[in-house]
Amino acid sequence: MIAATLRRQASRRVLPGFGLSLGVTLTFVSLILLLPLTSLVGQLSQLSLSQYWFLISDPRILASYRVTLLAAAVAALFNAAFGLLMAWVLVRYEFPGKRLVDALMDLPFALPTAVAGVTLATLYSSQGWVGRWLETLGLPIAYTWVGIALAMAFTSIPFVVRTVQPILEDLPSEVDEAAVTLGARDGHAFRRVILPHLWPALVTGTGLAFVRSLGEFGAVIFIAGGKPFETEITSLMIFVKLQEYDYAGAAAVASIVLATSLVLLLVINLWQGRFIRRLHGREA
Amino acid sequence: MSIRISQIDKTYGTTRALAPIDLDIRDGELIGLLGPSGSGKTTLLRIVAGLEQADGGSIHFGEREVTQVHVRERRIGFVFQHYALFRHMSVFENVAFGLRALPRRQRPSNGEIRTRVMQLLEMVRLAAFAERFPAQLSGGQQQRVALARALALKPDVLLLDEPFGALDAKVRQELRRWLRHLHEELGFTSLFVTHDQEEALELSDRVVVMSNGRVEQIATPDTLYREPANRFVFEFLGDVNRLEGDVIEGRLTCGNASVSVPGVEPGRRELLLRPHEVHLAERAIPAAHLPVTVASIVPVGAEVRLELEADWLEEPWLASVSHAEFERLGITRGRRLFALPSRLHGFDAAGAQNVALPVG
Numbered sequence: 060m061i062a063a064t065l066r067r068q069a070s071r072r073v074l075p076g077f078g079l080s081l082g083v084t085l086t087f088v089s090l091i092l093l094l095p096l097t098s099l100v101g102q103l104s105q106l107s108l109s110q111y112w113f114l115i116s117d118p119r120i121l122a123s124y125r126v127t128l129l130a131a132a133v134a135a136l137f138n139a140a141f142g143l144l145m146a147w148v149l150v151r152y153e154f155p156g157k158r159l160v161d162a163l164m165d166l167p168f169a170l171p172t173a174v175a176g177v178t179l180a181t182l183y184s185s186q187g188w189v190g191r192w193l194e195t196l197g198l199p200i201a202y203t204w205v206g207i208a209l210a211m212a213f214t215s216i217p218f219v220v221r222t223v224q225p226i227l228e229d230l231p232s233e234v235d236e237a238a239v240t241l242g243a244r245d246g247h248a249f250r251r252v253i254l255p256h257l258w259p260a261l262v263t264g265t266g267l268a269f270v271r272s273l274g275e276f277g278a279v280i281f282i283a284g285g286k287p288f289e290t291e292i293t294s295l296m297i298f299v300k301l302q303e304y305d306y307a308g309a310a311a312v313a314s315i316v317l318a319t320s321l322v323l324l325l326v327i328n329l330w331q332g333r334f335i336r337r338l339h340g341r342e343a
Numbered sequence: 344m345s346i347r348i349s350q351i352d353k354t355y356g357t358t359r360a361l362a363p364i365d366l367d368i369r370d371g372e373l374i375g376l377l378g379p380s381g382s383g384k385t386t387l388l389r390i391v392a393g394l395e396q397a398d399g400g401s402i403h404f405g406e407r408e409v410t411q412v413h414v415r416e417r418r419i420g421f422v423f424q425h426y427a428l429f430r431h432m433s434v435f436e437n438v439a440f441g442l443r444a445l446p447r448r449q450r451p452s453n454g455e456i457r458t459r460v461m462q463l464l465e466m467v468r469l470a471a472f473a474e475r476f477p478a479q480l481s482g483g484q485q486q487r488v489a490l491a492r493a494l495a496l497k498p499d500v501l502l503l504d505e506p507f508g509a510l511d512a513k514v515r516q517e518l519r520r521w522l523r524h525l526h527e528e529l530g531f532t533s534l535f536v537t538h539d540q541e542e543a544l545e546l547s548d549r550v551v552v553m554s555n556g557r558v559e560q561i562a563t564p565d566t567l568y569r570e571p572a573n574r575f576v577f578e579f580l581g582d583v584n585r586l587e588g589d590v591i592e593g594r595l596t597c598g599n600a601s602v603s604v605p606g607v608e609p610g611r612r613e614l615l616l617r618p619h620e621v622h623l624a625e626r627a628i629p630a631a632h633l634p635v636t637v638a639s640i641v642p643v644g645a646e647v648r649l650e651l652e653a654d655w656l657e658e659p660w661l662a663s664v665s666h667a668e669f670e671r672l673g674i675t676r677g678r679r680l681f682a683l684p685s686r687l688h689g690f691d692a693a694g695a696q697n698v699a700l701p702v703g
Contacts, residue, residue: 233427243440
């Protein structure tokens with residue numbers, strides 16, 4: 060009797076509420092994430108393998124993959140550089156209006172993507188303020204993949220800034236100072252000392268920005284123009300198929316986007332885990 | 344390499360961090376900058392390093408004026424309180440960093456770097472840890488890596504900012520002794536900052552005591568302890584007991600207590616004494632009648648620390664007596680005894696006067 064009581068107490072966790080909180084979490088994960096995914100798989104099950112292959116390898120769809128991947132990659136790389144710069148400026152320097160700039164960084168998250176899309180389209184179209192000038196220079200932005208990349212970069216920049224910023228804040232300025240007292244030039248110190256610290260955050264941020272860009276719809280469609288084989292993005296193709304009541308087709312294409320995103324997120328997570336283990340010395 | 348600091352001053356906004364300061368450090372000297380936080384000691388160290396710019400004044404390393412020279416050209420080694428190691432690099436790469444950062448023409452070959460780094464790691468007794476990462480080392484080991492890293496480029500001057508501040512007491516003790524040895528062996532000129540008086544006294548050839556951006560006294564540890572220049576230095580260097588009373592005809596009276604203080608000017612006076620300058624007896628003597636009650640007893644190492652209370656004292660006195668003395672008097676809590684000061688120190692308002700008064 061006493062032994063049983065003791066055993067029960069010993070197996071108790073110190074933190075209360077494990078059962079309840081995990082239960083609620085799993086319920087919501089099921090409702091919000093797993094249920095829609097299941098229905099997607101359900102749609103797919105109506106297709107045979109050859110039908111599925113036919114749908115996802117349609118030349119027009121293939122072209123959309125290429126456009127989406129290319130634009131998202133360019134947007135992500137642009138954000139990696141610009142986001143790193145922004146985070147650096149926001150952490151390391153003091154200037155008037157710093158709080159405002161800091162708040163502006165989150166705007167792309169807060170702004171409805173369609174609003175961003177319309178704004179960018181008007182700005183960069185051949186009649187727009189900026190587009191007009193670029194047109195005369197022979198650099199059309201709207202209705203090209205450049206415009207798509209631009210819209211993607213706009214909506215995903217906070218991912219890089221907000222992942223790099225806290226890491227940079229954690230990096231004591233003593234570390235830069237140590238590098239300088241050891242005679243390192245600024246470039247050398249940045250490459251060898253600061254960048255390696257930011258690397259995991261930067262890659263994660265860039266990865267997230269890339270994944271987000273792959274699925275971006277609202278901000279892109281207005282500026283993309285939707286010329287088949289040229290400026291059609293994959294999410295637009297899903298939308299078009301849905302409008303044609305081709306649910307199975309939409310699901311098939313969506314499954315490709317989903318699988319790509321999932322694999323990328325998983326890879327980023329695994330890679331980051333390994334890097335962090337090394338920094339914290341748990342790897343012998 | 345000697346260091347000559349002349350008329351260095353620094354102001355942050357409206358706060359004066361350093362009043363114009365002069366300091367000459369001889370070649371091979373180990374100097375401690377001692378002071379409470381906010382006394383300007385770290386600011387001074389960082390100005391010598393070139394990590395901060397002084398508003399005025401000049402700094403010479405030997406004959407070379409370095410006031411306007413950038414940190415990376417100053418040839419200094421700097422050790423930070425929190426080590427500031429490069430966490431993503433192995434211990435070996437940390438120490439090799441300065442050598443690898445040299446311009447290509449001066450950079451040693453990989454083999455030479457290897458030899459030099461291993462030699463340094465040997466010196467800090469961490470050769471076996473070369474391939475480890477900083478996070479896998481203890482605090483004391485990390486600070487030794489930081490020291491090896493700072494010495495890798497054979498700096499003219501080694502600067503240490505509270506180097507042992509983040510370590511626990513035992514490791515701190517060990518590292519101090521070890522730094523002292525290293526200094527004797529290599530003979531580098533060194534300036535270190537600390538707020539721990541024991542550390543400053545144990546490690547330094549000379550100690551610079553600072554407060555509020557000014558130098559209070561520059562002296563050898565021995566002189567500093569025996570002949571403090573002013574009240575601040577006296578109070579900062581150890582525990583202090585206060586005795587306040589009216590002096591009439593060479594005798595200070597305070598309530599029912601009195602002590603003869605020949606040579607002290609009449610009037611209201613405050614005299615100070617250290618715990619080890621308080622002796623205890625069962626009977627008062629003509630020169631001193633200071634009745635006290637033992638309030639607490641703490642045996643620490645070679646001595647017993649006592650807290651003494653009395654009506655005539657505003658705050659209790661601390662006294663340290665030997666174990667033999669403790670047993671001879673049969674001291675217990677609540678025991679009534681008489682205090683016999685062996686010395687009393689008086690400082691006037693200007694803080695320049697130092698009167699030692701042998702009593703009893």
